[in-house]
Amino acid sequence: MENIIFYFSGTGNSYSIAKGLEKEIGDTIVVPLLRAKDYKVEEYGIVGFVFPVYYTHVPEIVIRAIEGIRFRKDQLVFALATYGGSWGYALKDIREALSDKEIILQEYKIKTPGNYILEYSAFPRSYQEGILKKAERKISKIASSILESKRTGYIKANLLARMFHKRSDKQRSKFSELGSEFFASDKCLNCYQCVKLCPTDNITLSEGILVWGSKCAQCMACIQWCPQKAVSHPLVKKSRKNYTNPKVTISQRGDLVLKEN
Ligand SMILES: Cc1cc2nc3c(=O)[nH]c(=O)nc-3n(C[C@H](O)[C@H](O)[C@H](O)COP(=O)(O)O)c2cc1C
Known part of the structure; x- marks a missing residue:
């Protein structure tokens, strides 16, 4: 059965990771999340979502797109957040959005270079390369975990996100x-x-x-x-x-x- 990975990506980090997983998992297609309504998701094997973190949460547009999807009972679904330093409540958001679906949910996160140019410049090239190399290694491990249908447990919000959640909420508004x-x-x-x-x-x-x-x-x-x-x-x-x-x-x-x- 063919697998499907949906991505939402502004600057390519989430897309690149989705493509990396496609290669490792095999028999998989990678599709923009905003085109999810064109696919019968319940007819695929494993379903994946790869998306960035915006101010310690999942972008609203991602949640809206995921909520509209129909899954098969006991379908294996994974959510993978890409983030620059603080993944926050991203996986909790997905867990809650999918809480009424009878699926098996795996949760993952991968650190990537930050892209929020309204607040900061691109990181120096050598620093970016270091982060991306580590990300590559993590892709292989995550692909194995997906293929083995391992139980991943919940990814809780990190301390920094919990400490500054009011500021993050304000920025998102x-x-x-x-x-x-x-x-x-x-x-x-x-x-x-x-x-x-x-x-x-x-x-x-x-x-x-x-x-x-x-x-x-x-x-x-x-x-x-x-x-x-x-x-x-x-x-x-x-x-x-x-x-x-x-x-x-x-x-x-x-x-x-x-x-x-
Ligand atoms: C509006 C905005 C807010 C962001 N907020 C966070 C954040 O709270 N925590 C974090 O670790 N990274 C944050 N980032 C960085 C992105 O999550 C990260 O660079 C991500 O990999 C970008 O993915 P993409 O290239 O697929 O768009 C933010 C980026 C943007 C554009």
Whole structure:
């Protein structure tokens, strides 16, 4: 029976890990989570979800997409959170969202380079490489655990997330407001890659100018992948460096794909 892994990914970390698992597990397809309604999930073998952590929680868009999925009784489902330093309540969110489904749920997390350019620059290359190497090793271990249907237990919130949960909640409540402040500078060549990448169709063209609306999920795809570095935000200092996963690129159609070696 073929397996299916769904991913949500702004800058390629979660996508790259989903592809790594596909290779290790075999007989698996990797699909954007937002296209889940096109698939009969209950007809697949193992079902996986790979997604980033946003302010110590699962992005709302991920929860909404997962809630709509129908599973088979006793289907093996795994949730894997990618995070920069504090995974927080992410796995608890998924556990709760799936609590009424009669499935077997495995929980995993993998540390990846942080991508939140509104707060910080990309980490130095050597540091990124170190984190990504460790992530690679973890992919193999997780794939074995998935194939053996091991019981993983609950992943509880880390101390840092518990200590700063009020600040995180406040930041999450600003996503829509912050999202509407992105803009394209005069370096923009109207390739509209940002428009194609946006998971919420939040970027539109108004009188020849790109405008960001109020539906932003804060995935950072528009700003991080812009080939001209034309997308910016009032919170982003000029010296800040972009981050996208080094193994991933964007296809002509505007989909995340692995780079060819
Ligand atoms: C809006 C936003 C909030 C984030 N909050 C957290 C966080 O609370 N804890 C953490 O460890 N990483 C946080 N990150 C970093 C991402 O979870 C991490 O880089 C992730 O791997 C990105 O995945 P992607 O490349 O698939 O989009 C945040 C990133 C963004 C864009």
